[in-house]
Amino acid sequence: MPTKNIYLKELESESIYVLREVAAQFERSALLFSGGKDSIVLSYLAKKAFAPAKIPFPLMHIDTGHNFPETLTYRDEWVKKIDARLIVKNVQDSIDKGRAKEEKGYNASRNLLQTVTLLDAIEELKLDCCMGGARRDEEKARAKERFFSHRDEFGQWNPKNQRPELWDLFNGRKNMGEHFRVFPLSNWTELDIWQYIKEENIPLPNLYFTHQREVIERDGQLLAKSDFLNLRETEKGKMMQVRFRTIGDMTCTGAVLSEASTIDEIVAEVAASRVTERGTRSDDKRSETAMEDRKKAGYF
């Protein structure tokens, strides 16, 4: 059932326009797919943008090896459902090759290492454009991002010298070795995404819905107990009724206590929520400008 909501239609139309612009302006693009709701919506819109033809670019998953198993199951089913091509690049390979070094300690995460694998993949596959599901409402550094965001030959973002972006004229010109990051969902908010998922009836990984899970309480966060999480001696797992608001690595994605078992209940919960979804992500809390610093280096 397609949405009848006027403003969601407007957002959908804008995103489809951007996706088509990518297909027209770039030769080798890929859609960065994480298995989270934003990249699910983005790939769903890509399907719509080119229907009845196939999506003219592959989905690419940078697999940290620390994913929730549910995410991977969902990923493979979803790719089949939308008839897309999937490329998987593993952070473990970057570590084995000595390109990336595993963090140590209790808060060790492979979040930062993804950048190495991503930039290597861009070089190897000669990609000139990577689309991501990032939204401007997520985080203050992302609020300043363009739809078409230029990256230099080192994959770096220069926030102080971004190209002005006027009307809907997107300038994707670049030199050899440079690439673009494109964010078709820039103007969507978390609630818009959920409303859209609801109205379009898009299937999601069951991690987003309430379930019983063994979690560890750490620094005010509920982290899923898993082999990837280094436990302190005092830390013990506890069964709780939770769900996830965002889906990232098991090591840095916090769960929220929730009874929401349907999209309707999630929409109600998100609308009433007084904390942003990034509030459940410890990767953003490392410093005040953690996201800006990672983005400058080539992060998603």
Add this chain to the structure above:
Amino acid sequence: MNSSPQRSLLRFLTCGSVDDGKSTLIGRLLYDTKSIFEDQYEAIKTSSEQRGEQGVNLALLTDGLRAEREQGITIDVAYRYFSTPNRKFIIADTPGHIQYTRNMVTGASSANLAIILIDARHGLTEQTNRHSLIASLIGIKHVVVCINKMDLVGYKKELFEQIRSDYEQFSSKLQIVDVQFIPISALNGDNVVDKSANMPWYGGSTLLYLLENIHVSGDENLIDCRFPVQYIIRPMNDEYHDYRGYAGKVAGGIFKKGDIVMALPSGFVSKIKSINTADGELDEAEPGMSVTLLLEDDIDISRGDMLVRENNQPSNGQDIDMMICWLNEKKLVVGGKYAIKHTTQDARCVVRDVHYKININTLHRIEDDKNIGLNDIGRISIRTTRPLFFDSYRKNRHTGSMILIDEATNETVGAGMII
């Protein structure tokens, strides 16, 4: 939050000088409509305390980049979102600093409405004039002038009236259809979301009420049919063997199934067989909608071509006059060649002449200074390498706008509005 299906989208920008309190006003709108989340609020509260500031500095919400926090100014356009049961809002918070004016142009190009902030203590400034001119030039039809910091001038009506009449005098030379004035204190929230008890003499509406209720539907051109072809969809499989769809976003007018259309530049005429979307066929498509058109006849059409009505065609030519806003440190070069993007068309052009530059304070034409540098606005003539199909910017923002690109650096250097 229950969203009704009728809930529409309003894009607006805020502009003003460095200390006029733009970021504070946005912080106030977000805070009072409960669009600020607790973790965001806690984070800026902690930052404010660390900086030794009194109270919570709402400006820190929008000043996200490290350099902005260090210098206490907004450098880049920041987009913010909030909604009420009536509308969803996209705010472009644009810099006031002169060296970042190009970012205001960016924010303005996609906005329907501009909020111009004036510090009640200082009245109109050079920046006020510049921002108003840009807003007018870039086709913003609705301007709300917020006279801010009324708390610092004792909420005096006379001062508000004086600034209002100064602005009215200035703006009568501009092409802004609808100008409204509101006395506010962004810091304390007077007349932002709630009516101010401090200014009983003000009988108008609050800023939020105005934003929620203003009509902007008439801003698109619903008469002249323009469909720049963006992408050709050809599935090339057994099921859709002969499918050839012209994907794009309607840039003007209303296209209906069965309409006779003409393809430019070829001039071939055909009939719209169907208007497709992934959710099925539509009877008609209006400006802003991304659709795929199928034609009865198999004619040669590619990206950059335009579908129009035979008896209502855009201008067609290689010699184009336009107003240009320069966005780059490297000055415009007369005789210089630039790449251009116009609708879905790529071309190149040579700048033939600079006719005049505009003094942004007086709006006077300066005919003897033809140097167009960063932040300058002027009128130029270009010749393009191939014919473009265009309308005047006043008639259609989509078919009347273009960007100039430096072919050496690939940077977007100019924003052109066709006369």
